[in-house]
Amino acid sequence: MNRKTLTFQIEAGDAGTRLDRCLSRLIPGESRSFLQRLIRDGLVKADGVALEVPRYPVRAGMSIAVELPEEESPEPAAEPFEFPILYEDDVMLVIDKPAGVVVHPAAGNPTGTVVNALLGRYPQLAEQLACTTSRPGIVHRLDKDTSGCLAVAKTANAQFKLSTAFAGRETRKTYLAITRGVPIRRSGELSTLIGRHPVSRQKMAVVERNGKLAITRYRVEYTGMLDGVEIGVLAVRILTGRTHQIRVHLASLGVPVLGDAVYGGARTAVAGVERQLLHAWKLCVPHPATGTPMEFTAPPPEDIRRILERIGVKTLREPADFP
Numbered sequence: 001m002n003r004k005t006l007t008f009q010i011e012a013g014d015a016g017t018r019l020d021r022c023l024s025r026l027i028p029g030e031s032r033s034f035l036q037r038l039i040r041d042g043l044v045k046a047d048g049v050a051l052e053v054p055r056y057p058v059r060a061g062m063s064i065a066v067e068l069p070e071e072e073s074p075e076p077a078a079e080p081f082e083f084p085i086l087y088e089d090d091v092m093l094v095i096d097k098p099a100g101v102v103v104h105p106a107a108g109n110p111t112g113t114v115v116n117a118l119l120g121r122y123p124q125l126a127e128q129l130a131c132t133t134s135r136p137g138i139v140h141r142l143d144k145d146t147s148g149c150l151a152v153a154k155t156a157n158a159q160f161k162l163s164t165a166f167a168g169r170e171t172r173k174t175y176l177a178i179t180r181g182v183p184i185r186r187s188g189e190l191s192t193l194i195g196r197h198p199v200s201r202q203k204m205a206v207v208e209r210n211g212k213l214a215i216t217r218y219r220v221e222y223t224g225m226l227d228g229v230e231i232g233v234l235a236v237r238i239l240t241g242r243t244h245q246i247r248v249h250l251a252s253l254g255v256p257v258l259g260d261a262v263y264g265g266a267r268t269a270v271a272g273v274e275r276q277l278l279h280a281w282k283l284c285v286p287h288p289a290t291g292t293p294m295e296f297t298a299p300p301p302e303d304i305r306r307i308l309e310r311i312g313v314k315t316l317r318e319p320a321d322f323p
Contacts, residue, residue, distance in 0.1 A: 004067075004068050005067050006066045007063065007066075010022065010059060015057075015058065017058055018054065018055045018058075020054035023044070025160065028138075028159055028160065035054075038066065040052055043066065043068075044064065046065075076104075076105050076115050076116050076119055077111060078116065079117055079119070081117040084096040092152065092153055092162065093152040093154060094150065094151050096147070096149065097147055098147055099275050103115070103138060103141045104135045109144075115138065125154065137153050140171075142280055145275035146279065148175070148281060148298040149173075149280045149281070149296050149297070149298045155288075157288065162288050166241065166285075171284060172237065172282075172322075173238055173284075174237045174282040175236040175280055176233070177232075177236050178232070178257065178277035178278075179231065179257055180229060180255060180258050180264060182220060182230050182255060183220060183232065186219070189217045190214075190216045192213075193212060194212060194214040194245060194249075195207040195210050203262060204248050205248060212242055214248075215240050216236060216245060219234065221233045222308075224311025224313065231307070233311075234250075237322040247276060247278065257277060257278050258277045259275055273307070277304055282318075297318065
């Protein structure tokens with residue numbers, strides 16, 4: 001297998017950080033588990049010496065070389081860019097991602113992704129951000145069937161800064177969720193561990209051990225009736241970014257996201273709803289060049305607006321900040 005080598009100089013601010021955590025910031029397109037495998041396989045070196053312990057504390061001035069296996073699959077193809085743009089400048093972009101679109105190429109989704117469209121609009125992105133393999137510009141993710149605000153980096157420095165902001169919880173993400181049922185408490189916070197479901201390994205679940213901390217805050221904005229079923233309109237803020245976090249937490253409250261057959265079963269099905277009604281409503285991030293807080297809001301898409309109209313919500317007020 002062909003490999004390419006990336007080299008980095010450790011800055012003073014990263015001194016003492018675990019090697020795997022430091023690399024996850026420097027190479028934001030790769031998962032922590034993948035980087036840990038590279039470390040254990042002897043593919044991460046300092047001054048020619050392999051560092052085989054992921055928790056190794058890095059030192060300021062250390063020169064790190066990382067050998068990345070190059071994927072055998074072809075590079076993502078450039079495709080037409082057709083996404084609504086919420087904001088753009090020289091270093092970053094925020095789009096309103098439609099439901100049904102995957103963020104980056106993966107098995108089963110080699111084309112039609114946000115990355116493919118980015119390469120169509122910015123041909124230089126692949127070369128400028130080559131260290132991120134199949135994920136140039138990507139600094140956070142949304143599920144395929146979740147719509148809304150998605151921030152994208154246009155330079156390597158912006159990708160590093162934005163990825164660090166998301167990893168360090170310097171961002172605020174507020175979602176709009178339409179639920180089957182209404183929580184007993186009109187607002188609240190869930191703080192649990194989330195990990196793989198003990199039986200259905202493709203699903204996530206609230207677990208008592210061997211999971212990662214997940215913190216979700218919610219507030220009921222509206223309620224209504226749909227075909228004899230009580231429906232909730234919730235603003236949801238996540239303080240962590242676990243896989244399927246909102247869907248798992250709301251289902252654990254007994255109010256699954258409408259249309260979410262995975263975590264809510266057939267009872268969440270509604271005629272005309274073809275996906276879980278979850279929307280990345282509002283995003284606040286520090287600008288990667290200036291550090292100035294930037295806020296973006298994506299209007300609810302048509303399928304959510306139809307449900308809101310059916311339950312009597314004529315006007316949806318802007319999401320207020322959570323504490």
